[in-house]
Amino acid sequence: MEEMAPAAPRRAGSGKKAASWTQDPEGVRRNILAIARAEFVENGLSGARVDEIAAKTSTSKRMIYYYFGDKEGLYRAVLEEMYARIRNFERSLDLAALPPREAIATLAGFTFDYHADNPDFVRLVMVENIHHARHLENSAEIGELNLSAIDMIREVYERGLREGVFRAGLDPIDIHLTISALSFYNVSNRASILQVFGHDMGAPGARERRRASIIDTVLRMLAP
Amino acid sequence: MEEMAPAAPRRAGSGKKAASWTQDPEGVRRNILAIARAEFVENGLSGARVDEIAAKTSTSKRMIYYYFGDKEGLYRAVLEEMYARIRNFERSLDLAALPPREAIATLAGFTFDYHADNPDFVRLVMVENIHHARHLENSAEIGELNLSAIDMIREVYERGLREGVFRAGLDPIDIHLTISALSFYNVSNRASILQVFGHDMGAPGARERRRASIIDTVLRMLAP
DNA sequence: GACCAATTGAACTAGTTCGTACATTTAGCA
DNA sequence: TGCTAAATGTACGAACTAGTTCAATTGGTC
Numbered sequence: 001m002e003e004m005a006p007a008a009p010r011r012a013g014s015g016k017k018a019a020s021w022t023q024d025p026e027g028v029r030r031n032i033l034a035i036a037r038a039e040f041v042e043n044g045l046s047g048a049r050v051d052e053i054a055a056k057t058s059t060s061k062r063m064i065y066y067y068f069g070d071k072e073g074l075y076r077a078v079l080e081e082m083y084a085r086i087r088n089f090e091r092s093l094d095l096a097a098l099p100p101r102e103a104i105a106t107l108a109g110f111t112f113d114y115h116a117d118n119p120d121f122v123r124l125v126m127v128e129n130i131h132h133a134r135h136l137e138n139s140a141e142i143g144e145l146n147l148s149a150i151d152m153i154r155e156v157y158e159r160g161l162r163e164g165v166f167r168a169g170l171d172p173i174d175i176h177l178t179i180s181a182l183s184f185y186n187v188s189n190r191a192s193i194l195q196v197f198g199h200d201m202g203a204p205g206a207r208e209r210r211r212a213s214i215i216d217t218v219l220r221m222l223a224p
Numbered sequence: 225m226e227e228m229a230p231a232a233p234r235r236a237g238s239g240k241k242a243a244s245w246t247q248d249p250e251g252v253r254r255n256i257l258a259i260a261r262a263e264f265v266e267n268g269l270s271g272a273r274v275d276e277i278a279a280k281t282s283t284s285k286r287m288i289y290y291y292f293g294d295k296e297g298l299y300r301a302v303l304e305e306m307y308a309r310i311r312n313f314e315r316s317l318d319l320a321a322l323p324p325r326e327a328i329a330t331l332a333g334f335t336f337d338y339h340a341d342n343p344d345f346v347r348l349v350m351v352e353n354i355h356h357a358r359h360l361e362n363s364a365e366i367g368e369l370n371l372s373a374i375d376m377i378r379e380v381y382e383r384g385l386r387e388g389v390f391r392a393g394l395d396p397i398d399i400h401l402t403i404s405a406l407s408f409y410n411v412s413n414r415a416s417i418l419q420v421f422g423h424d425m426g427a428p429g430a431r432e433r434r435r436a437s438i439i440d441t442v443l444r445m446l447a448p
Numbered sequence: 449g450a451c452c453a454a455t456t457g458a459a460c461t462a463g464t465t466c467g468t469a470c471a472t473t474t475a476g477c478a
Numbered sequence: 479t480g481c482t483a484a485a486t487g488t489a490c491g492a493a494c495t496a497g498t499t500c501a502a503t504t505g506g507t508c
Contacts, residue, residue, distance in 0.1 A: 023455065023504060044354055047270035050496060060457060065497065125416055126350050130268055133415035150421065173423055174437050181409030182402065189408065191357035192349055197374065199397055213398050220444040247474060247485060274466060284487060289467065 028059050029067055036064075037078045041123045045075050045131060076135050082124050083136075089114055090149055100160030101219060107153070108179050108218045112211050115183040116202075122187040150176055160222065167224040178221060182214045252283050253291055260288075261302045265344045268351045269299050300359050306348050307360075313338055314373055324384030325443060331377070332403050332442045336435050339407040340426075346411040374400055384446065391448040402445060406438045 035056045039048040050071055054061035068074040093110060095103040115122055128136055153172040160166035190202050200206060259280045263272040274295055278285035292298040317334060319327040339346055352360055377396040384390035410425050418424050425434060 025455075028455090044268055044270060046268060049494090051494085061497085062456065062458085066455075071496065123354065125413070126354055129413055129415050130271075130347065130350060130354070133419045136416060136419040171433075173421065174434070176421075177409070177417070177425070177434070178406065178437075178441060180413075182405050184413065185401070185405030185409055188412070189349065189353055189404075191353050192360060193401070195357045195360040197397065197400075201401070209395075210398070210401070213402075217402060217441065217445045220447070221441045223444070249485070252485085273464090275464090285467090286487065287485080290485070295466070 025067075028063055031059065032057050032064055032067065032074070033078060033081060036074050037082070037120060037124070040075055040078055040127065041120045044127045045072075048075075050074075072135065076139055079124065079128060079135055080139055082121055086114070086121060087148070090152070093152070095152055095156050100156055100163060100165050101222075103156045104160075104175075104222060105215050105219060107156075108183075108215045109211065111179050112183040112186070112214055115187050116207060116211075119187050122184060125184075126188055157222075164224070166222045170222065175218070175222070179214075179218055182217065186210055186214075249291075252287055255283065256281050256288055256291065256298070257302060257305060260298050261306070261344060261348070264299055264302055264351065265347045269296075269355060272299075274298075296359070300363055303348065303352060303359055304363055306345055310338070310345065311372070314376070317376070319376055319380050324380055324387060324389050325446075327380045328377075328384075328399075328442060328446060329439050331380075332407075332439045333435065335403050336407040336410070336438055339411050340431060340435075343411050346408060349408075350412055381446070388448065390446045394446065399442070399446070403438075403442055406441065410434055 032053070036048075036053050039053045039056070043049075048071075050061060050064060053074075054064055057063070064074060068077055089110075093107065095107060098106060150172050153175050157166060157170065157172055157175065161168060186201050186207075190200070194200050201210060256277070260272075260277050263277050263280075267273075272295075274285060274288060277298075278288055281287070288298060292301055313334075317331065319331060322330060374396050377399050381390060381394065381396055381399065385392060410431075414424070414426050424430060
């Protein structure tokens with residue numbers, strides 16, 4: 001779903017000695033980030049190889065260290081870019097315009113789709129959790145999107161309460177966790193579920209059925 | 225929650241040259257497996273270091289290769305032991321003796337507790353999914369526990385249908401996925417949720433509330 | 449057009465990591 | 479008791495890996 005950021009036409013010829021190149025710092029940065037993301041997502045932080053990332057880049061290993069300091073710096077940059085992206089996704093939703101039940105159904109459906117369509121995001125969060133989220137910890141600007149997601153749910157939930165379509169006593173974060181867990185697991189554990197149960201949660205048919213089931217489950221959770 | 229399998233008293237003195245030792249193949253095996261599990265769970269497959277595992281063992285690196293062939297063989301052994309364990313857990317449940325709704329509530333509660341009490345299991349499954357479950361694939365004897373879990377749910381579900389306490393049209397595997405997802409996520413994503421939302425799903429109070437909420441959600445999913 | 453800071457390239461290195469070769473000890477059995 | 483196979487210890491090496499050194503090129507600015 002993402003372009004590879006081909007870093008502008010560089011070194012048109014081969015890698016000869018006296019070859020010349022045009023400067024394009026932003027392009028180089030984006031190119032490195034895109035490749036690095038793919039590698040970290042596929043092999044994890046310790047499994048990814050800097051030399052491998054460098055080789056797949058249209059630039060050299062030297063540039064990785066020049067722009068990102070070290071391997072962890074590069075990983076952190078990938079992580080931050082990924083979270084910035086999901087923040088955008090969340091901002092794109094306008095639940096306030098919908099009736100409570102439809103708002104929750106929309107949120108659940110969109111969340112499910114976002115996870116299913118962005119396995120990279122899911123896998124990176126898995127990797128980060130294996131590392132006890134200590135890179136997320138050192139990364140500023142993560143705390144911003146905190147309340148936005150929860151507050152959005154709280155607003156809809158309280159509106160639903162006033163209208164009598166939701167039951168009282170629920171915690172907005174509990175609603176968020178339920179939606180996230182059901183959406184996340186369908187991607188994160190796809191491989192092991194396939195091996196153990198022979199059921200492919202990612203197959204088109206199964207995915208759609210699961211999507212409907214999850215929306216239904218969340219609505220039932222909130223029903224009076 | 226697990227003993228360290230101290231591999232029988234070996235080399236009572238120090239590691240001197242002429243020291244003697246008593247043979248204990250099984251003890252050595254178990255000792256290596258226990259240490260290896262901790263390392264793989266903590267650092268993943270690529271992050272774990274064979275030398276580090278060997279150092280923490282009461283035996284030497286030579287033994288690891290003697291018994292398990294290579295790093296992947298050791299990892300596979302750890303994985304198989306872990307799955308054998310959960311199979312035992314599932315067999316310990318006797319849902320047939322309970323009324324349908326209580327049976328499901330019990331299953332959900334037990335599943336939640338098993339995950340919460342065995343983060344090692346959860347983390348190892350995460351690691352395995354990062355690797356696309358390809359080690360699970362090459363490991364025989366995994367397919368056995370397939371139907372047991374699903375069949376157990378199917379039996380209870382159909383009983384509930386006949387008694388009119390469950391609604392029709394559900395897939396047993398869908399029920400299983402819901403219970404697993406909600407239980408798994410609470411452990412697997414604890415670190416990132418704490419960082420992003422400042423909410424600790426593992427804290428005693430939060431854990432109990434979440435447990436009750438999940439059981440309730442599953443029952444509502446099945447209600448007519 | 450000359451000068452300096454920002455960029456980039458290629459080779460190199462110090463330390464790590466998996467795995468092995470070789471020697472030795474133990475346990476059980478003829 | 480002596481012999482053999484299983485089990486264990488020690489030391490080492492080849493390959494890999496993150497990060498660096500040194501030098502060169504570019505773009506903009508005076």
